[in-house]
Amino acid sequence: SQQGEEDPQALSIQEGENATMNCSYKTSINNLQWYRQNSGRGLVHLILIRSNEREKHSGRLRVTLDTSKKSSSLLITASRAADTASYFCATDAYSGGGADGLTFGKGTHLIIQP
Amino acid sequence: DGGITQSPKYLFRKEGQNVTLSCEQNLNHDAMYWYRQDPGQGLRLIYYSQIVNDFQKGDIAEGYSVSREKKESFPLTVTSAQKNPTAFYLCASSILVNTEAFFGQGTRLTVV
Numbered sequence: 001s002q003q004g005e006e007d008p009q010a011l012s013i014q015e016g017e018n019a020t021m022n023c024s025y026k027t028s029i030n031n032l033q034w035y036r037q038n039s040g041r042g043l044v045h046l047i048l049i050r051s052n053e054r055e056k057h058s059g060r061l062r063v064t065l066d067t068s069k070k071s072s073s074l075l076i077t078a079s080r081a082a083d084t085a086s087y088f089c090a091t092d093a094y095s096g097g098g099a100d101g102l103t104f105g106k107g108t109h110l111i112i113q114p
Numbered sequence: 115d116g117g118i119t120q121s122p123k124y125l126f127r128k129e130g131q132n133v134t135l136s137c138e139q140n141l142n143h144d145a146m147y148w149y150r151q152d153p154g155q156g157l158r159l160i161y162y163s164q165i166v167n168d169f170q171k172g173d174i175a176e177g178y179s180v181s182r183e184k185k186e187s188f189p190l191t192v193t194s195a196q197k198n199p200t201a202f203y204l205c206a207s208s209i210l211v212n213t214e215a216f217f218g219q220g221t222r223l224t225v226v
Contacts, residue, residue, distance in 0.1 A: 030212070031212070031213075033214065033215075035215075035217075040202075040220070040222075041219060041220065042204055042206075042217035042218050042219045042220050043157075043204070043206070043215075043217040044217070045214045045215060045216070048213075048214055088156060088157070090215075092211075092212035093212075100170075100172075101147060101159050101162040101170070101172055101211065101212065102147065102159070102162075102206075102208075102212055102215060103159060103173075104149070104156045104157040104158075104159075105156050106155055106156035107156050
């Protein structure tokens with residue numbers, strides 16, 4: 001089952017504006033990751049936030065994590081046309097048998113209008 | 115160059131035939147994964163391997179098989195038992211399971 005769910009499914013903003021997308025998940029995690037995918041390509045890792053962290057920055061990216069609400073947000077500031085892509089959150093999952101592998105949500109498709 | 119390579123990029127097969135997708139990495143990563151992505155959808159985990167000679171089923175393993183005989187290689191076979199095999203297949207690897215994953219460029223499989 002897909003652990004993470006991104007919201008919104010699609011987002012269109014003007015270049016220069018900030019873009020915020022959210023991810024909710026169901027079970028306890030050790031870490032949450034965000035990835036980017038350009039159309040028809042593989043995914044690229046953006047940032048990893050651990051369960052004991054609340055906020056993390058990387059360049060124009062800011063990620064927050066609220067484990068009490070089982071949710072995370074990705075903020076892209078000062079968006080550029082090149083930021084147009086799909087963004088996915090991924091969570092690690094563990095069961096009684098150990099690690100269950102990285103599970104991804106359905107993604108947010110971000111379009112930056114020039 | 116270090117990285118993860120999937121081949122071929124496009125693959126066409128007739129219905130009822132088994133087909134094997136290649137995934138090779140030279141990153142010295144222990145963990146490897148196979149995902150399936152359908153149009154407009156997220157990634158669904160097929161199989162993953164935490165270490166050589168070991169692998170576990172993901173959410174949609176039925177109709178697929180894998181092997182992990184070498185650290186560098188994690189081939190995926192799509193069998194005739196897979197009811198709807200046409201999809202975009204992505205392979206990934208990470209140093210340890212569930213850490214930062216590096217993805218290949220994908221194989222687009224079309225079964226006709």
